[in-house]
Amino acid sequence: MNGLINRALQWLVRDSYGEALWRGLVEALALGEAAFEPLMPCEPEVTDRLLSALAERIGRAPEEILEDLGTYLVSQPRTEAARRLLRFGGVDFVDFLYSLEDLPDRARLAMPDFTLPEIRLHPGAAGLYRIELGTCPQAGLRLGPVLVGLLRAMADDYGALVLLDHRGADSRGEVIEVRLLDAAFADGRAFDLGAGPVAR
Numbered sequence: 001m002n003g004l005i006n007r008a009l010q011w012l013v014r015d016s017y018g019e020a021l022w023r024g025l026v027e028a029l030a031l032g033e034a035a036f037e038p039l040m041p042c043e044p045e046v047t048d049r050l051l052s053a054l055a056e057r058i059g060r061a062p063e064e065i066l067e068d069l070g071t072y073l074v075s076q077p078r079t080e081a082a083r084r085l086l087r088f089g090g091v092d093f094v095d096f097l098y099s100l101e102d103l104p105d106r107a108r109l110a111m112p113d114f115t116l117p118e119i120r121l122h123p124g125a126a127g128l129y130r131i132e133l134g135t136c137p138q139a140g141l142r143l144g145p146v147l148v149g150l151l152r153a154m155a156d157d158y159g160a161l162v163l164l165d166h167r168g169a170d171s172r173g174e175v176i177e178v179r180l181l182d183a184a185f186a187d188g189r190a191f192d193l194g195a196g197p198v199a200r
Contacts, residue, residue: 002042009050010036012072025053047141063145070149074157086154093160093183097121097129117143127180134173144174151178161185
């Protein structure tokens with residue numbers, strides 16, 4: 001799993017900050033190409049070192065970088081497969097929220113070695129949803145910020161206006177609150193369930 005996370009970070013850094021910064025990180029940390037092979041086992045501490053070094057280089061918190069990663073996974077052409085996997089969750093953002101509990105199983109069908117933590121959705125009144133994200137010992141890091149970035153990008157994808165709040169983490173996992181202000185705030189990105197992505 002960490003090889004896949006590392007590869008996604010590699011794409012994010014190259015596309016957002018440039019090849020030179022990426023090469024500098026890899027050389028400073030003495031990381032080999034195997035650390036970025038999605039299907040190869042990789043120690044979580046490698047991902048932690050990479051994230052910490054990147055945060056120091058660009059002057060941002062690791063949690064902010066992980067949130068950017070979640071957004072990146074949905075919004076970039078090279079990761080269109082991730083967006084399609086998520087969009088199959090429903091025709092609007094509310095459907096998508098209800099499909100989150102099935103996401104670990106759907107991801108496992110696409111990538112058998114990729115284990116996402118358990119996700120539980122608790123709908124409340126007035127468009128408030130509470131998402132409980134379990135721990136993921138295999139990754140060695142908290143995935144809540146990634147999910148926040150992903151939710152923000154998916155809300156934009158569906159044209160929904162939302163407020164997101166990462167409520168913290170404990171030994172059981174993390175909690176994210178989603179307040180849906182307007183499910184049809186703007187035109188979403190075009191998507192055809194029966195075909196490839198449609199340009200608008």
